[in-house]
Amino acid sequence: MNTGESTPPRRMRADARRNYDRLLASAATAFAERGTDASLEEIARRAGVANGTLYSHFPNRQALLEALLGDRMRALAATGEELLGRSSPFEALAAWAEAAVAHAARYRGLGASFMRAIEDESSDLHAACEAVLAAGERLVARARAAGELREDVTAPDLYALVNAMAWVGEQSSPAQGERLLTFTLDGLRAR
Amino acid sequence: MNTGESTPPRRMRADARRNYDRLLASAATAFAERGTDASLEEIARRAGVANGTLYSHFPNRQALLEALLGDRMRALAATGEELLGRSSPFEALAAWAEAAVAHAARYRGLGASFMRAIEDESSDLHAACEAVLAAGERLVARARAAGELREDVTAPDLYALVNAMAWVGEQSSPAQGERLLTFTLDGLRAR
DNA sequence: GAAATATATTGAGACTGCCTCAACTTGTCT
DNA sequence: AGACAAGTTGAGGCAGTCTCAATATATTTC
Numbered sequence: 217m218n219t220g221e222s223t224p225p226r227r228m229r230a231d232a233r234r235n236y237d238r239l240l241a242s243a244a245t246a247f248a249e250r251g252t253d254a255s256l257e258e259i260a261r262r263a264g265v266a267n268g269t270l271y272s273h274f275p276n277r278q279a280l281l282e283a284l285l286g287d288r289m290r291a292l293a294a295t296g297e298e299l300l301g302r303s304s305p306f307e308a309l310a311a312w313a314e315a316a317v318a319h320a321a322r323y324r325g326l327g328a329s330f331m332r333a334i335e336d337e338s339s340d341l342h343a344a345c346e347a348v349l350a351a352g353e354r355l356v357a358r359a360r361a362a363g364e365l366r367e368d369v370t371a372p373d374l375y376a377l378v379n380a381m382a383w384v385g386e387q388s389s390p391a392q393g394e395r396l397l398t399f400t401l402d403g404l405r406a407r
Numbered sequence: 408m409n410t411g412e413s414t415p416p417r418r419m420r421a422d423a424r425r426n427y428d429r430l431l432a433s434a435a436t437a438f439a440e441r442g443t444d445a446s447l448e449e450i451a452r453r454a455g456v457a458n459g460t461l462y463s464h465f466p467n468r469q470a471l472l473e474a475l476l477g478d479r480m481r482a483l484a485a486t487g488e489e490l491l492g493r494s495s496p497f498e499a500l501a502a503w504a505e506a507a508v509a510h511a512a513r514y515r516g517l518g519a520s521f522m523r524a525i526e527d528e529s530s531d532l533h534a535a536c537e538a539v540l541a542a543g544e545r546l547v548a549r550a551r552a553a554g555e556l557r558e559d560v561t562a563p564d565l566y567a568l569v570n571a572m573a574w575v576g577e578q579s580s581p582a583q584g585e586r587l588l589t590f591t592l593d594g595l596r597a598r
Numbered sequence: 599g600a601a602a603t604a605t606a607t608t609g610a611g612a613c614t615g616c617c618t619c620a621a622c623t624t625g626t627c628t
Numbered sequence: 629a630g631a632c633a634a635g636t637t638g639a640g641g642c643a644g645t646c647t648c649a650a651t652a653t654a655t656t657t658c
Contacts (some may be wrong), residue, residue, distance in 0.1 A: 229654055257611055257644060264607045271646065273606095331578035369590065376579060377587060380571040387522035388567055396568060399560065405593020422623055448615060457637045462617065532633055 236273050238263040241281050251324030251386075252281065280341040281329060285322070289344040292319050296351030300374060306364035309355045310401050313378055316348065317397055320382035327379035334375065348374050369404050413518035413594035427464050427521050429454040434471050442515030442577075443472065469531040472520060474511070480535040483510050495556035500546045504569055507539065508571030508588055512581060525566065542568050560595050 242263035246254035254275055256277065259272040260400065274280040295315060299308040320327045333341035334349060353371035360367065385393025409561035419427065434580055437445035465471040470522035486506060490499040511518045525540060528580065544562035549557065559575040576584025 232606060233649080234447075246636070249471075254643060267645085268605055270610070276646095277628085313566070328578065330499075335579070348650090366590070372583075373587060373590070376575050376583060377590075379578075380575050380587070383574055384567050384571050387519065388526075392564075392567060396564060396571070399557070399568075399594045400591050401594070403590045403592070407598070422625070423635060426636085446615060447617090458616090458619080459638070461638055462637070467617095 223300070232273075235263070235265050235269055235358070239265060239270055239273055240280075240283060244284055247281075247323040252277065252326055252329050256280075269273060275338070278329070278333065282327075282340045282344060285341075286344050288319065289348055292316060293347040293351040296348075296355055300358060302356055304356075304364065305359040305362040309359045309365065309374075311399065312351070313374065313401060314356055315380045316352070316378040317385070317393060320379050321385045321393060324386045327382040327386070331376070331379050352378075364406055366404055366406055374404075424462075426454070426456050426460055430456060430461055430464055431471075431474060432580040435475055438472075438475070438514040443468065443520055447471075458546055467531065469520070469524065472517075472593040473531045473535060476532075477509065478534050480539055483507060484538040484542040487539075487546055491545055491549060495555065496546075496550040497596060498555065500550045503542070503546055504565065504592060505585070505586065507508060507543070508570040508572045508576070511570050512576045512584060515577045518577070521570050524566070533584075543569075555597055556593055557597055565595075 228315040231298060239259065242259045243254075246259045256270055257267055259280075259374065263270070274283065278302075292315060295313050299312050301309070302308060308380055324393035329350075330345055333339040334345045336342060339345075349371055352374045356365065356369060356371045356374055360369070377397075381393045381397040381400065383393075384396055418424075430450065433450045434445075436452065437450045446460055447461055450471075451458040454461070465474065481505060490503050492500070493499060509581050511521055520532060521536055521539075524530040525536045527533060530536075539564055543565045547556065547560060547562045547565055550556035551560070568588075570585045572588040572591065574584075575587055576582075
């Protein structure tokens with residue numbers, strides 16, 4: 217019944233915990249194989265559980281994604297904070313953007329989920345996306361303050377570009393996503 | 408039975424022609440309202456026709472899109488050719504890219520369809536996409552030859568970027584797509 | 599250790615969508 | 629008017645989403 221959230225309330229029944237874990241593992245496989253709109257029915261089936269059980273643990277696809285990726289997303293945000301100290305402001309921004317693209321390219325369709333989630337406050341993925349956006353915000357602010365970034369670039373711009381490049385990666389090849397990210401980042405440099 | 412292709416073979420029966428037109432009109436509305444994965448079932452329903460009729464005219468979604476957009480795509484390619492003469496090579500490229508983004512942003516999901524179609528030779532949309540790509544190719548070649556474009560930018564890069572920006576437009580707002588395209592194009596300039 | 603109780607699981611069922619194809623209808627041509 | 633090609637129909641098979649009453653199981657209590 218309760219999602220990741222570091223489980224503060226009450227602890228789950230043993231069978232529930234087991235099914236929860238199996239579902240998560242099954243979802244990870246399915247998303248990797250089929251992208252974020254893999255069949256939930258199949259995820260349940262492959263977890264050896266009835267579909268109702270899946271829905272009782274994860275009311276929707278976003279909840280499943282949050283449980284699967286929430287930690288990773290918070291880690292990405294943390295990486296952003298760390299980079300604030302090191303290296304040149306623009307290089308830090310660029311390095312983080314690369315990491316963010318790699319993250320958003322994990323499953324086919326993930327970039328689109330992230331774009332939806334940032335707009336939709338009721339999405340279970342919203343909070344995690346906001347954390348990522350906030351990290352981007354600081355990197356952008358610093359690079360701009362240092363005069364290394366175009367004046368008119370904002371964090372939402374960066375967020376959208378990162379997801380767009382992940383999307384390109386899904387459509388053509390990961391290498392192509394990387395390639396275009398390089399061009400794009402160059403375009404963001406102050407000159 | 409026969410798609411757009413300027414109808415060279417034999418002319419259709421009157422009722423077939425009527426249904427074909429109705430289906431196309433219905434599809435245009437549905438795609439505009441719901442994006443390119445609107446329900447085909449509903450398109451048929453709203454055209455006042457059984458779903459089998461839809462499938463007999465258009466074996467799949469791509470065929471419907473080709474019938475709906477083929478002419479427009481060829482026009483876009485032609486615009487590219489015209490631009491080859493006028494204005495600075497880079498400006499021509501940029502202007503064309505803007506037009507291409509606007510075109511790919513016509514329906515939600517269209518950018519993705521174009522990315523798929525260019526890779527998939529068996530897609531009914533493939534030829535039209537190739538025409539667009541070819542137009543981009545010439546603009547890229549000219550801008551590069553004039554030393555106004557980064558050496559390493561290719562037509563497929565441009566194609567992907569255009570569709571990616573249309574995608575951003577769908578996810579956030581058309582204005583955001585435009586905005587990021589500007590940044591991106593700047594990144595493609597030789598310096 | 600057996601009830602009592604709270605917590606989970608189940609799977610049928612009501613939807614919607616995709617696509618096919620055998621039976622039927624209708625336009626067109628002579 | 630009749631014949632035949634061309635077109636249309638819609639039921640039916642399949643898969644997916646999501647819900648909820650019935651059922652089963654863990655845990656707690658005595």
